[in-house]
Amino acid sequence: MSIRFSSTLIAASVNFKSSKNLNSNRSRNCRFSVRSCVSESHHAHKLVLEVKERLAKDCTSLPLGKYGRDDEDMILWFLKDRRFSVDEAIGKLTKAIKWRHEFKVDELSEDSIKAATDTGKAYVHGFLDVKGRPVVIVAPAKHIPGLLDPIEDEKLCVFLLEKALSKLPAGQHKILGIFDLRGFGSQNADLKFLTFLFDVFYYYYPSRLDEVLFVDAPFIFQPIWQFTKPLVKQYASLVKFCSAETVRKEYFTEETLPSNFRS
Numbered sequence: 307m308s309i310r311f312s313s314t315l316i317a318a319s320v321n322f323k324s325s326k327n328l329n330s331n332r333s334r335n336c337r338f339s340v341r342s343c344v345s346e347s348h349h350a351h352k353l354v355l356e357v358k359e360r361l362a363k364d365c366t367s368l369p370l371g372k373y374g375r376d377d378e379d380m381i382l383w384f385l386k387d388r389r390f391s392v393d394e395a396i397g398k399l400t401k402a403i404k405w406r407h408e409f410k411v412d413e414l415s416e417d418s419i420k421a422a423t424d425t426g427k428a429y430v431h432g433f434l435d436v437k438g439r440p441v442v443i444v445a446p447a448k449h450i451p452g453l454l455d456p457i458e459d460e461k462l463c464v465f466l467l468e469k470a471l472s473k474l475p476a477g478q479h480k481i482l483g484i485f486d487l488r489g490f491g492s493q494n495a496d497l498k499f500l501t502f503l504f505d506v507f508y509y510y511y512p513s514r515l516d517e518v519l520f521v522d523a524p525f526i527f528q529p530i531w532q533f534t535k536p537l538v539k540q541y542a543s544l545v546k547f548c549s550a551e552t553v554r555k556e557y558f559t560e561e562t563l564p565s566n567f568r569s
Contacts, residue, residue: 480516
């Protein structure tokens with residue numbers, strides 16, 4: 307009896323020490339993680355200030371304010387996209403700010419894109435998906451190249467992106483794109499607009515796309531994708547071919563499902 311009792315005490319002591327050591331390790335790891343995050347945040351802020359100072363010195367013609375050369379949130383986003391390479395971020399950021407100014411992004415409105423909107427070819431869905439992402443839905447079968455001036459389609463594209471990004475909830479930074487390819491035919495193919503679309507996402511709205519769904523893509527779409535896939539480079543990994551049923555079951559609830567995907 308004495309031996310058993312002693313063994314129990316020893317075991318309990320060992321378990322207590324092990325538990326204490328484990329909690330101590332967790333505490334140290336937690337403190338290390340917090341220090342690491344603080345250090346990374348401090349480093350990132352220093353790089354933001356460096357970019358800001360260089361733009362103020364070398365690019366005085368660029369506008370100020372939101373989406374301008376002193377917009378720290380925008381600078382940080384481009385730094386993250388370029389893996390915190392200051393030179394690369396400045397190059398891409400300068401191009402994006404110039405483009406926004408020349409394209410007059412801030413002047414776009416519902417009225418200015420009405421002709422393109424009325425076609426029903428693209429819109430921002432009224433609800434977030436199950437992952438909390440704003441959703442842009444495109445129906446390429448309703449796009450007829452040459453029906454409108456190409457600039458009208460480009461304005462629609464940019465306006466919808468701006469609208470989707472304005473709906474980002476706290477903690478979310480990216481959007482979902484859904485291309486409903488049902489009914490798509492060769493008459494809807496528009497490589498010139500696709501080139502513009504890729505430029506927009508790569509140069510002006512980098513890393514804003516989280517996922518792109520190609521829904522019920524017909525056979526005729528395959529060679530178009532194979533041609534354009536090398537052009538989009540790493541963004542090709544964001545593409546997922548799926549069915550309308552997958553969209554219904556995996557991306558929305560019954561209440562938030564887009565009307566064109568209801569059975």
